[in-house]
Amino acid sequence: MTSTQTEELLKFFKALAHESRLRLLGLVAQREHSVQELAAAVGVTEPTASHHLAMLRDLHLVSRRTEGNTHWYAYVPDALARLAKQVLSREGVAKLAATPARNSPEAIVANYLGDDGKLTHIPAQRKKRYAVLSWLVRKFEEDRTYAEREVNELLQRYHWDSATLRREFIGYRMMERDKGIYRRLSDFDWRSADGSEPIAY
Amino acid sequence: MTSTQTEELLKFFKALAHESRLRLLGLVAQREHSVQELAAAVGVTEPTASHHLAMLRDLHLVSRRTEGNTHWYAYVPDALARLAKQVLSREGVAKLAATPARNSPEAIVANYLGDDGKLTHIPAQRKKRYAVLSWLVRKFEEDRTYAEREVNELLQRYHWDSATLRREFIGYRMMERDKGIYRRLSDFDWRSADGSEPIAY
DNA sequence: TATCTAATTAGACGCGTGTCGAATAAGATA
DNA sequence: TATCTTATTCGACACGCGTCTAATTAGATA
Incomplete structure (x- = not known):
């Protein structure tokens, strides 16, 4: 169990x-x-609210559904429930002492990120490629499907070669494709799939 | 139930x-x-660690015991347990939406605090005096006793008239005195004692 | 197509706070 | 008493982050 847990x-x-x-x-x-x-309700401008909501959504604390121009945000209890459980036991808290993991997936990914937040290149080494891909696939939501166009758009925020990335997602079983419709698979389906250490989520 | 809860x-x-x-x-x-x-262990200087520990201690997340020159810090699980419980239920989370309470004890106290963090004066009005005192008494730890000298020292960080404050603590049953030795009483002993709204802790 | 609405992204600014070194406090030891 | 150890307080600095306005994207409507 890496200290990724602590970072999360x-x-x-x-x-x-x-x-x-x-x-x-x-x-x-x-x-x-x-x-x-x-x-x-909170007393901030819309951009500010949007900014905060994006952050909450990254952590899957809230979900978003689109209806015309309007985005409806809803509460997702799971993440907080997990947090509460860990913090409820002394052992869970004691784990927080772990020194920040060298070689954590985050550290690996950081090596491939440029100042603009894009990947400089896609790692060739299996373990590193796996780390980058698993980080990348989390940019997709779990509870919806994506058209190939959407997948490309999102991927190209991080690297120009969306085709390769898409293919790799399928290969690693991080995504599934059916008639041109993509869906992110749950971590549990693919983590440890390559025999490396599971990535805490 | 004030939104003091949210602030906590x-x-x-x-x-x-x-x-x-x-x-x-x-x-x-x-x-x-x-x-x-x-x-x-954490990789900071002692002043920095001390600073953080003081913060954790303010929230009763850790306790401190002195042995010679050495201060031993220990974990106190209660506070986090309470936090976890609230965050575990959707209702608990929903309460966070409450708009910041005007007339919260904190807001009252803020009116009497100067830029130096000291009280400008002791409120005469009963409810306000109560709010300030209950805030002030929390500067004392619950699990130890204080010599009168120590009580004075601590109080004088906030107001020159430590004698009046000491007397009020006794009157409101926020502290008890036995042979010149003082001890802070638990919130549960005195809150609501004056019939005002209980102060969430 | 042009316009309007809702939301997000980009860029800039200011404040809070985490950090440190230096000074101080408090206790132990010689 | 003088010195050494451990910890806290003080004052200053730097950087991260929350906020805003302005610009852009995306969908709805005329």
């Missing part, structure tokens, strides 16, 4: 360590809200 | 939203540690 937990605490985001979370925990509603 | 929760998340503090907490969750040990 840290991300959650950082995400929750802000009044605006806490209140956003509280609001969506009551019912779905649009960005406008949320911005007004 | 926010404090916890802020405290935990930092790698150094998370690791400090992890270390003390394993066993008692001195400041030196902790600083070395």
Whole structure:
């Protein structure tokens, strides 16, 4: 078990360590809200609300569904539940002492990221490629499907060669394709698939 | 139920939203540690470690016991357990949406605090005086006794008239005195004592 | 197609806070 | 008493991050 776990937990605490985001979370925990509603309720501008919501969504604390121009945000309880469980036991807390893992997937990925946030290149070495791909596939949501066009668009934010990346996703069983429609598979389906250490999520 | 609850929760998340503090907490969750040990393990200087530990101690996440020159810090699980419980239920999260309470004890206290962090004066109005006192008494630890000299020293960080404050603590049953030795009483002993709204802790 | 609405992205600015070195406090030891 | 050890407080600095306005994207409607 790498200390990726600790880093993940840290991300959650950082995400929750802000009044605006806490209140956003509280609001969506009551019912779905649009960005406008949320911005007004919290007392910030829409860009700011959008910014915070993106952060919460990255951590799968909230989900988003689109209806016309409007984006409806909803609460996703799972992530917080996992956090609470870990923090409930002393052993869980004690694990936080772990020194930041050298060779953690994050560290590997960082080596391939340029200043613009894009990948400089796709690693050839199996383990590193795996790390990068598993990081990348998490940019996709689990609960929806993507047209090939959408997959390409999202991938090209990180690297020009979306075709190769798409193919690799399928190969590693991180995504499945059916009649040109893509869906991200759950971590549990593919992690450890190459025999390397599982990546904590 | 005031939104003080939300503010408390926010404090916890802020405290935990930092790698150094998370690791400090992890270390003390394993066993008692001195400041030196902790600083070395986390890779910061002693002043920095001390600073973080003070923060964790304010929130009762860790406790401190003195042995000669050495301060031993230990883990206190209760606070995190409470946090976990609230965050585990959707209702608990939904409460976070509450708009920041005007008239919260914190807001009252803020009115009497100067830029130097000291009280400009002691409120005369009963409810406000109560709010300030209950805030002030929390500067004392629950699990130890204080000599009158120590009580005065601590109080004078906030106001010159420590004698009046001491007397009020006794009157409100926030402290008890026995043969010149003072001890902070638990919140549960005195909150709501004056019939005002309970102060969430 | 042109326009309007909702949301996100980009870029800039200011404040909070984590860090350090230096100074101070408090206890132990010679 | 003088010195050494451990920890805390003080003051200053730097950087991260939350916020805003402006610009852009994407969909709906006329």
